[in-house]
Amino acid sequence: MSTRAITIEPVDLDRDLPLLHAWVTHPRSVFWMMQDASLDDVQRAYAAIAADPHHDAFLGRVDGRPTFLLETYDPAHDEQLAELPELAPGDLGMHVLVAPPADEPEPGLTTAVFHAVLDHCFADPSVRRVVVEPDVRNAKIRAKNVAAGFTELREVPLPGKTAMLSVLPREDRVHPDPRPVAVVPDEKHRDAPEGGAFGQGLPSADHLTPELMERAQRHLVAKAIAELSHERLIAPVVEDERTGTWRLDTGGEPGEPGASYVFTARVLPLEHWAIDEASIRRTVAGREVPLDAQELIAELAPVLEVPDALLPVYLEEIAATLAAGAWKLRHRDVPVADLIDADFQEIEAAMTEGHPGFIANNGRIGFSLDDYRAYAPETGATLRLHWVAARRDLTRLSLGEGETEQRLYDAELPPGVRDRFTAQLTGLGLDPADYLFLPVHPWQWQHKLAITFAPDVARRDLVHLGPGLDEHQPQQSIRTFFNRSRPRRHYVKTALAIQNMGFVRGLSPAYMAATPAINDWVAEVVHADPELRDCGFEVLREVAAIGYTGDAFHRLAGTSPYRKMIAALWRESPVPRLAEGEQLTTMAALLHRDAAGDALVTAWIKASPVDAADWVRAWLRCYLRPLVHCLAAYDLAFMPHGENLLLRLRDHVPTGAFMKDIGEEIAVMGDLPLPAEVERVRGDFPDDVKALAVHTDVFDGVLRHVAAILDADGLLPVEEFWAIARETIVAHAADHPELADAVARYDLLRPRFKHSCLNRLQLRNTLQMVDLSDQAESLIFAGTLANPVAVDRAGGSA
Template identity: 65%
Template structure:
């Protein structure tokens, strides 16, 4: 007999599978072709893609847009095997084209497993997400966050989450909008590190995140087992991490009382699209909490290193000061959400092994967390928040959220887009030219502020792990880690790859396909944004010349190639630039404008 609480996967049906497979195969062909792994051939009736063995053919209609973006008409996509119609199947597509995709044979099953998990989550979203984009216009920030269906716009296997069970998915996945209570541990003070940003103390951090009765109860818990509360710090933990990792892997530490389970906190949180970061829905003014989560997702095991995070608050203070002190960035309303505190436990045998023998391991990234500022207290009257990833969202019926926002704003699409570019592209370009400062400005890392449904300014987040100083300006010792030495052409990829190819390519295609704005006109507006910045900042002409943002072409840095090469670890986080993979060059869509 089936248990009443057993997850039954009712969302996995022939109907949901067919819809999801069509979407994922369309995306896979488009993105693999964009990265020049697959080369469709033009025919009299559209496009054709044939497997290396010649047995399987895919035919489809598509428009090729700037940056070699393939806007494939999903409904037109058909597959035949040995001349007979066959069902679309993204896993079979990968197997069929494996010789061209460059996946090591030993990792093909891992990639196929991540695709299966992506199918599962996509099927759940297809079945459960009935909210149309018109209903999302004006919706609460976290309603929009949970409504996102795509994951990363470029990666095909983008919802791997290997390690999650179906019950974990339903309880914790961002798209379910589930409310989660974080687990709190007491960690022995002498065997942990707490780093605090400017203006914070340990006491003020905890008092801001936990009400006095909760703190008192935690202290009483320690006293009840004969421990002095002053000997411990408090560390928030993902509930999955407690059950599946900490309670087992740190059994000796728990027995020694170096770690003590305090229980769940009373606040409800919601997982963000980054899956291990939580927004406080009970008290939205409180910090985000980013936790270690030892699942395999999109090329990484999602742990957090206490050593790596130690300088994070200092890095965030530095970047905040640069941004806050710049009048141009202030005029854009651009600011950062500081990661203002980080904590990690280092009293385990894995850290001792690293100290004695230099052995590095994933086990050193199991127990850490950080706190990030919430954007909610910084909202003005009439302003609302959305993740920038939402601009690339389509609902179940294929309708675009960006188009819905434009319609609701009452503005013409050019005016709306110009405001968005001034909120996003202008500050990113200014940070590059004025400060040699590069972010990782993809859709999930920015929170947009809307006024009358128009993006007017932006918050940048995830600063500690994904910011780089590419110049030789003096840096505080704790901040020196973020300095990278790269060529001028590689510096410019912070705009060309991360913004143009990573975000705007997809938005341009949405507006083009929906008939709102031709892609050529879209890139003309992007060029106009860059020219306005140049005209306003003649003193940055030398920097602009070295970056050469209007160059004819730029190196084609490819994301799926990274994951296909090593789905377990796409890049070396200590030297990300050297880990990148390229496929020739792309024509710059703003060149000559």
């Protein structure tokens, strides 16, 4: 098979009509349904295809000999299929007819042709699935479909046949040995881009150009200098105070000159460095050289103290972050004006910065270029989660209040899908009652479950059931998915064993067992509190969690990322709780600037009926004030960074917030009575660390960035911004004299607080920057920061 040269070219009716007529009318081509067609009939049929922008016909050659006929079409424009609920954007329909052999059939020929056809179909990066609908009686082609990875969904009545609707997601394809397939474009597709439907099947890297990479490098170098200076790992010196020019000198290798970086910047409260990206100049030995984030890290390696064995891993995450930055500049340049009234999933996909503090924040080590385009949240692509049946006695399903197994699966698996899964198990001689259904990321199935857990699959402790029907959109947290097909249904969060931002992104079955109970307790506390209700502060419960523990890794004494690879949870959707006229957005959007430098928060304020000061008051009332109240009233701390909060807006003004990601990231820091199953969230923290739940996670992690944007855009000076933050805290204390002792204990208005550093954590251990079982002990401090909301003990501003 490896010696065959297979080419695919558009049908030329003037040349190919007699050949096509002979093929489609041959007795062996009965399933093509053109047995009685005349030459004119075939001419009209394929002339119509040539004129149809959504339907194409190709002639395939093997070693130069005409051998097969291929048709591709867009099912969304097929009158027989367009209304089928199983179809989705990114589907490509396909028919293939291998020429009846003149002599004895050639062994392996049909298989080679079939895989060449799939190469052709998936060469277009926009194609997510290939759809076929063979006659249910065509056992040979159905078997070949299944062998290639197709999933048979259901029988569909079509004119002249009962079809078996089948789909092959890109990630499910069973690949043969790789081999090139040449494709000749026709007039309809002569302008197709390189790497598209008529290229060589290679993923496009059109974002990796010198111009785009220079912009990505400049942005990341500016961020690196700013955040490393903020964390006091480096110390730029003033070169010209009048112009705000600074200089940073880095060390070189022994005997080699170091580099110098000169730039203009303003240093705002909380030692926030607002650097003018365009001003940065890098020189080596007096000669200006291009900016390079990897070289900057290498130059600073002695002071960053990254372990030698882990520095290449960090540099790889830097490279991936640069690649993602270039891709977004090429493909996700969404003007802020288009986001002001956008749907919250449009906003989610338009976010380009990632975490505002971490420098290497788009690592995703393990993703290929195709994986990036299919699964990265900024691409805006949707996917269909895969499902496995996990043997019940090796799997734990934890359910929150009001949830049952039956109710969960009935809601999350659309009608017919659960029946299909049950039939697949029965067809293997297995009892469906012995299994639980567990959603997995398509990448996780292909790269981990089918390989690392192959023995579990082989002994049927795990059974791959194929994709579900619902389209899900990745969120910024990359392993959490919003249901685009049915927005009122739950989010799904899955294990994803890629290395990203200091962690392998797994989910621990043991750790998640208590997740629904923890969420129930937090929801009960929050929903019963009048202050929190008045602020419009709510939580989105994680209502169910599931994890498989039957693998060999769970029989080892120590923990490892391998014990966190087969698990998932379901979280409530905010959609059913939105009031009429409200807009929903990730709070990360408040830190977003588009490629032109325009800020979304600035656009929202200008579009709103209030000024910037009142807008910030409204925001902090539904963000900062509830978090302060939870600390004072319950010693309850969240992890309230931008991606963990959803804001509700009315007339572009914040009116409320949804807190999410509860189970993994809350702590109770006092002696509040807790249910036994919730006790694990209680933490023993030093008093000066407890207040960091606001000082670090809110002030340093979120507010300093928004304050800098509003100041730079001329909407609100930073001094006024922090005065409003102080006003918010003081007003809460005045409204709750019963919490005076707790307010004094946390002392959020103290003059200084400990400076907890994020990048130092990642630089210390790029593989696991924090021990989740003892996060306080994992923290790294760099002295203290002046508190921008501090008051002196006489009551005035500090």
